[in-house]
Amino acid sequence: MKKIEAIIQPFKMDPVKEALKSIGIDGMTITEVRGHGRQKGHKEVYRGQEYNVDLLPKMKVELVVSDARLDEVLKALTAAARTGKIGDGKVFVYDVAEAIRIRNDDRGDAAL
């Protein structure tokens, strides 16, 4: 099993959700986060005063999938989240040792 952690643009949340849903992935955890990578922050001038926007609003999507589905899910996710510009975000993939469904103690892929 693999855990996918994707940091994406907030306005790409709906397209990503739709793309994952279309390949049968419904379960995910979403968090409102702030951060910056290469996009860095930027300066805005508002009424003569400078505003530093260091950390930009992003969404973090986390989901765990079976090894077999990993490539397919990554493909759908990145295609949906891409604009081609700096600031599109990043995806990290981790190994998962175990998954347990608390309700009935299902283990492994069955718990996903």
Added chain:
Amino acid sequence: MIAETQLFDPVRALAERTSAVDALVLSAWQQHLAPDASSGAALLAVGGYGRRQLFPYSDIDLLLLFGSEKSATGRKSEISGFLQQLWDAGLRVSQSVRTPAECAELHDNNIELSISLLDQRYLAGDAAVYGALLGKLPRFVHGQRDALVRHLSRMTRERHAKYNGTFHHLEPNVKEAPGGLRDLQLVSWLAQIAGTTPQAFAATVRLPELDEPRRYLFALRGYLHHRAKRDSNVLTFDAQEWVAEQMGVGEPALMSDYFRSARAVYRAALRAREVEELRASSLFAQFRDRRSRVSNADFTVARERVYFRAPQQLEAEPALLLRLVEFVARHGVRLSLEAEQRLAAQLPRLRTYFASSHPIWPEIRDALSLANAPLALRSAHETGILGTLFPELEAIDCLVIRDFYHRYTVDEHTLVAIQTLVELPGSKNAGAAPFANLLSEVEQRGLLVFALLFHDAGKGRPQEGHVDASLRLAEGAMERIRMPAPERDTVRFLIRCHLELSAAMNGRDPFDPATARYLAHVAGTVENLKRLTLVTYADICAVNPTAMSSWRAEQLWQLYLLTYNELTRELETERIEEAEADSPEQSAFLEGFPTRYLRTHTPADMERHMRLEQDSRERGVAVDLEKAGGAYRLTLVARDRPFLFASVAGTLSSFGLNILKAEAFANRHGTVLDTFSFEDPLRTLELNPSEVERLQSTVERAVLGRADVRQLLRSRPRVAPPGRKARIQPAVHIDDEASQSATLIQVVAEDRPGLLYDIASTISSRDASIDVVLIDTEAHKAIDVFYVTAGGRKLAADKQRDLEQALLGVLQG
């Protein structure tokens, strides 16, 4: 009347379960504790079990009463055997072990026990021990009456706060939420604490009839427990579907009956609590009575409630209703029961009166602009006044629109949105501060409240689309109250576009220039953008208490910022090339003005400006002065010349007038149109009509260079600058990129008389020409934007530095 349904019979079901549980409990008692009953132990049912209101799967509250602590400790093993048997029988028992003396003590950590004793019922055991409790209990309750009331009030207030103080939840908790069974219980406890029967208490405190709501809430809770097979009290969407089916009614009918019941119970609980609270605290009562100073010719205030001075007046003078709403909005006091009853009797007649068109917008606008407008609207909604004034809003009363994110019914969402907006200045929400500042810059707050009142009025009409339906309903209301055309345009814009910013937040890349361009196009003007941003902020906040996270607030602010900058940039870059004009003269006049001009002026304004332009041809200048609301507006058309803007600003200051806003545009042919909005703090113009003429002629002479503005200003007394702490740090920001052909200078400084003259004349003294000006003042802060050129080009770098230093020098005084 609640719809005739196959109601689960709560009275029977609860009584039956109580009897069944009684049998189990008594049998366990017999086996474990009864053999030694004479040694001083009694068994009491308390709480809901004591009241014989045992819902399926509810906890069983027991009190084991022992003559002394020692006798209780000695019988630990029997007690535990007794409890174990009940657990094994599937009952969830919460028990307390006490002596009669302990029961008659009030401690902060055992208030709940004291209150549960109000519902005690003897089950078995030593009658002498029980007798000891009975001997102490009435004295205890009587002696601690005030403390018990205060504790109950505090607990109720905390419980209500958990539900945001409203019963309008889409998925309500029928036990704990405001208007739930716990509130019914509160009324009955308060009656018992007052030492009277529920009926007598209801009559004294003048409570509405609660039998039917009680029966309905009991039935709902019974169904919920039965369905979940546990103590589950939330009427979720799924549960609504199931319960409606059991009752043989539709879900809308189920929820509308629920809300009607909850409303009656909530209001009764509030009233009972307040009456008892006031009685319990004489200090509090004194404080509240002090409010009676706000009484006026129409209304008196006693004990924090409004009364009509002459209720019969309402029959003859329907406008009294508007004054009542205004009174509540001004002073923040609720209606007395008596006033509500008077009103209720008159509502049908008032309804007929307000159904026809009357020019009441000024009264409504004033009420909606006041600090307690949210309370006034809430009271008006609860008492039917709102529906009388605006029947268009009745369809959203308790309207449930199922949505994963929304927590409230549509009417409550509307009221929460209005409350959020009005309370922005004191908001402690993360990220609220910039929006609070924005609110201080917006004029006509009442208009925003009106737009919010109608923004979702069209919900629940899927065939029409909610925005279109809301627009249509608002249109009818605006026509009836004869709202002036410009205000109507603003309301239409806000309702039509109220989802635009949220949609952009979710679906558009904020850093794509197309986003800012699109939103600038939607908003049209900075003023509209500000209003729309505030409406969006309030609308999102009212979805649920956590919807406006600081993250989301930042996103919205970011979007506002980008659009604001786009709109101000556009001021200079987007000029009118070929206007669709009525005549070649008009076309020539408009050519070269910023496109903003077309968006911010009506055809009537344009016509007036054209006339001024014609007048100006002969004398070189034409001036028009009019009073608009609380402020004056001076419009001037002239041939452009150096120091023109500065000399008008200086002349106005020399008359002691306080400039709030100003705009200056130049067209392609060197004609300048300047508009100044100003206040007359000393009422010079109002009290001395001749000064109006003198002002106009002085402005004309100053513009033509025939009056020395510096000399005029010298005669004005200098105002002392504010204390160091209150001072706003002056800032000058020069931007060469904002426009293709001009240099943008933004100045933020502490406002003071003559400031605009100083800034403008400093710019003009550097041989720079002022192309476009936007001046705004918020409280003591002046925010000025100038687009400046020299010889038709942007300012050279050294000239920019020089001007920046010169401006800072002037601002720092």
